[in-house]
Amino acid sequence: MLQNLSAAVEKTCHQHRGCLRKRAEEETAAEVAEVPEGIPMLLPPAELPRTQIIERTRHRYEDIHRLLEKRWTISAIARRLNLDRKTVRRFRDTDLDQLLVSARERRPNGVLEAFKTYLNTRFTEAQGQVSGTRLFLEIQARGYRGSRQVVRKHLAALRAGTAEPVRADIPSPRKITSWIMRPRETLTESQDERLLQVRLACPDITRACDLARAFADLVRLQRGYLLLEWIRQAEQDAPKPMKGFAGFLRQDLDAVTAGLTLPWSSGAVEGNVNRVKTLKRAMYGRASFELLRTRILTQS
Structure with missing residues (x-):
């Protein structure tokens, strides 16, 4: 049940990732507004770089929408482009700009990523008249462990106006879900603060x-008598994935209530079933039933 709950929470975080991005953009805009007047804003333009994943996303979006205009079905498009139907449906229902931003966020963070905001600010304050060696030493004192050449390359991109925009530090849906599902006392002060911002x-x-x-x-304290009230609250004003999880619980309400109330569990039985299945699959097509029986009995 907790695993299904975790999946519903993660799906909710995926669906509302735009809220986090919007808040991060507002905070970035507030930082930009604090720059003193008279200093030209030489920060890179908000244009996505032409990387392989960005170009692939563009082409896939164009191919899917071209077939949609011809009234192809989701299944037919998936077979034609060798894609999963969920992928086709996501490209159908999502704007291209949002898809491109998501594709860019999947790129791994470089060693310089955490220091780009500082470099961009210093570059702007100096109106571009600052050496790469000096900035390298400054961020090295702040914990940078990369090479000097990476810093010089970023400054060259700033001067040419081709540098990537600094990505907002938005935690992934999976990370947010882990913070939510873990007991509150196990979170560090930093994790608790970031969850609060989310x-x-x-x-x-x-x-x-x-x-x-x-x-x-309810699960940890075995308070099954409160389950029905929890389901009602979830069905009333919860996000759609959480409502779906609540509906799943209502379908088998008596069994779930018993599981959250009684001390007994079928975990031991399920473990033995999985063990037998593992042995059976390992021997499939290569041994007799008698050998399977012997192995099961000797490993009990």
């Missing part, structure tokens, strides 16, 4: 977080 940025993620933690308490 909650402030999106009311739907906040609601999912509150419901998830309440349900986790």
Whole structure:
């Protein structure tokens, strides 16, 4: 149940990632507004670089929408382009700009990524008249462990106006989900602060977080008598994935209530079943039933 709950929370975080991006952009805009007047803004333009994943996303979007205009079905497009139907549906329902931003965010962070904001600010303050060696020494004192050549390359891109925009530090849906699903006392001060910022940025993620933690308490403390009230609250004002999870629980309400109330568990039985299946698959087509029986009995 906790695994299914975790999947619903992660899906909610995926769906409302735009809230986090919007808040990060607002904070970036506020930082830009603090730059003193008279200093030209020489920061890189908000244009995505032409990387392989960006170009592939563009071409895939064009191919899918070209076939959609010809009234092809989702399944037919998936077979034609050798894609999963979920991928085709996502490209159909999502704007190209959002897809490109998502593709860019999947690129791994470089060693310079955490220092780009500082470099861009210093570059702007000096109106471009600053040496790469000096900036390299400054960020090295702040913990940079990369090469000097990487810094010079970034400054050259700033002067040419071709540098990538600094990516907002947005935690991934999986990371947010891990913060929500873990017991609150196990989070570090930094993780708790970042989760608070996420909650402030999106009311739907906040609601999912509150419901998830309440349900986790039901499981850990075996308070099955509160399950029906939890389901009602989730069905009333929760994000769609959480409502789906609540509906799943309602379909088998008696069994779930018993699981959250009684001390017994089928975990031992399930473990033995998985063990037998593992042995059976390992021997499939290569041994007799008698050998399978012997192995199961000797490993019991």
